[in-house]
Amino acid sequence: MRKFRRSIALVISLLMVAAIVAACGPANQAPAGPGPGQPAQTPGQPAAPAAPPAMVAPAAPDPTAIFAEHIDVIKDNNNVGVLNPLSPAANNSPTNWSFIMIHDRLMELDFDTLEFVPSLATAWETEDYQTFTFTLRDDVVFHNGDRFTAQDVANTVELARELGAGSQGGSFWAPVESFNVINDTTIELTLSGVRVDFYFNLAMPAAGILNRRAIEADAERGFWVGTGAYSVGEFVPNDFIRFVRNDDYWNTDKNILTEQITLRFVPEMSARTIRMQRGESQLSFGTSAEDLPLFQAEPENFEVYPLTFNNPQGLSFNMNDPITGDHNFRMAVAHAMDKDVIALMAASEWAIGDYFTGTIWGYNTEFRNNSIPAIPHDLDLAREFLAASNYNGEEVEIAAAIITNIRAAQALQHQLAAIGINARVAEFDSPGLNAYMIDPNSGSQMVFFNIVMNMSSASFRNIFIPGGPQNRMFYNNPVVTEMLDEVATMLDASEREAHFMRLQEIVAEDIPFINVFWRINGILAANGIGGVGLPPDNQQADLRELFYIIGYN
Numbered sequence: 001m002r003k004f005r006r007s008i009a010l011v012i013s014l015l016m017v018a019a020i021v022a023a024c025g026p027a028n029q030a031p032a033g034p035g036p037g038q039p040a041q042t043p044g045q046p047a048a049p050a051a052p053p054a055m056v057a058p059a060a061p062d063p064t065a066i067f068a069e070h071i072d073v074i075k076d077n078n079n080v081g082v083l084n085p086l087s088p089a090a091n092n093s094p095t096n097w098s099f100i101m102i103h104d105r106l107m108e109l110d111f112d113t114l115e116f117v118p119s120l121a122t123a124w125e126t127e128d129y130q131t132f133t134f135t136l137r138d139d140v141v142f143h144n145g146d147r148f149t150a151q152d153v154a155n156t157v158e159l160a161r162e163l164g165a166g167s168q169g170g171s172f173w174a175p176v177e178s179f180n181v182i183n184d185t186t187i188e189l190t191l192s193g194v195r196v197d198f199y200f201n202l203a204m205p206a207a208g209i210l211n212r213r214a215i216e217a218d219a220e221r222g223f224w225v226g227t228g229a230y231s232v233g234e235f236v237p238n239d240f241i242r243f244v245r246n247d248d249y250w251n252t253d254k255n256i257l258t259e260q261i262t263l264r265f266v267p268e269m270s271a272r273t274i275r276m277q278r279g280e281s282q283l284s285f286g287t288s289a290e291d292l293p294l295f296q297a298e299p300e301n302f303e304v305y306p307l308t309f310n311n312p313q314g315l316s317f318n319m320n321d322p323i324t325g326d327h328n329f330r331m332a333v334a335h336a337m338d339k340d341v342i343a344l345m346a347a348s349e350w351a352i353g354d355y356f357t358g359t360i361w362g363y364n365t366e367f368r369n370n371s372i373p374a375i376p377h378d379l380d381l382a383r384e385f386l387a388a389s390n391y392n393g394e395e396v397e398i399a400a401a402i403i404t405n406i407r408a409a410q411a412l413q414h415q416l417a418a419i420g421i422n423a424r425v426a427e428f429d430s431p432g433l434n435a436y437m438i439d440p441n442s443g444s445q446m447v448f449f450n451i452v453m454n455m456s457s458a459s460f461r462n463i464f465i466p467g468g469p470q471n472r473m474f475y476n477n478p479v480v481t482e483m484l485d486e487v488a489t490m491l492d493a494s495e496r497e498a499h500f501m502r503l504q505e506i507v508a509e510d511i512p513f514i515n516v517f518w519r520i521n522g523i524l525a526a527n528g529i530g531g532v533g534l535p536p537d538n539q540q541a542d543l544r545e546l547f548y549i550i551g552y553n
Contacts, residue, residue, distance in 0.1 A: 103208020197458030
């Protein structure tokens, strides 16, 4: 069996999938004890469920197989508005999947071993985690024919400085203070300080190497030019992206079997189901939970794979707003929430209300603090905190995009009404909500969305440091900021863990965000689909080796 980075063998999860099919929903049984990254059981509360396995698919197709030339993939509930890693709007899962297709990074993370593996860089070294030297490949060509060199890494750093404010891509390169292009295949990067998470930054999808000449020639399409396994054949924002195989791709270890892959946004749930039933799409990340039993009843034609999202899904508060900036008001909202009901309304049995801990942390992210108690659902306490707040019956806004979060916001709206909070739900598409959240004067007191945490604890920084690309709460706690700066320089793992444990406690006390539920996505695939890589970090779904067997010779 090949390593995960190429795809995982189907047999690993057949028994798990069979159990899920039998239950017509995701597995809900807890293990005997929490595994790495899993929440521990809080007394009087249900145990955390075991995380279902990542989606799996055949890794080594029969040599006599005939492959489809084109595969149509339905994205999840997020639409892709931009293909620019330096845009603040480029922060949802399918946008990151697209970056993996288009742009190679210096290195990638092997999710089997949690080790970094070569990509555009063949070797790297540092003695102090402040100055890094990278040795680069000399046989790589961009989609526009330009040869990749160390200067392109330097150009990417400069572009991130110039254009990347508030973006994921910009934040990953932001620590670089200076660079030294030694020759075409060697570059030295010096950071403004010690950053032990820098390698994690460089392995993220939005840290791909850009082509400055292409961007200067075309400020939009220039960002589509990379060195990746696929180029962009056509992109209609918020609709679809058609990727075309790069036949000159340098990485011969990858089995790039499909000529064209379309990543499509289908806004209507019913339309997604119909497309899969008719065979118009072969892989769906966004099929309605209510419709999945239709496909589970046809195991000869379809497979349904569960994937627990690593990202906390919940409610953020605008900390600059006089109403939601009041801790008593936030406590009132927290106690008014019935998370199980919200999860059920949002995604049926394919979501789990988070009563396990009170931390704001990724499901599988390292150093998770499982000892923080969750805030219980208690309407009497909710009313007491509301009475102590400065709320005087004003209408407050809950903004949301994508159907799952809109449903969750609507369920929360009714629960808040039960304690006397007058709330309305403002619906957006994903790019519209991203733009709306950036504006501190948008008028929205609360936003239902998911915050992106990868496997590295350092991703916490982007969420809670002032000006961070995901700090849409306008959260600013000087103690947290100082501790985040300190932990970035800690080389000792146990010291880092203790620091992050305490950081989680402080943020949980402040409540700028409430994790409401964990989303389990039922990923629907036509039989014959394979070569899909889905790690615990759902931002890094890898479709480069995707194939669809339509027959045999």
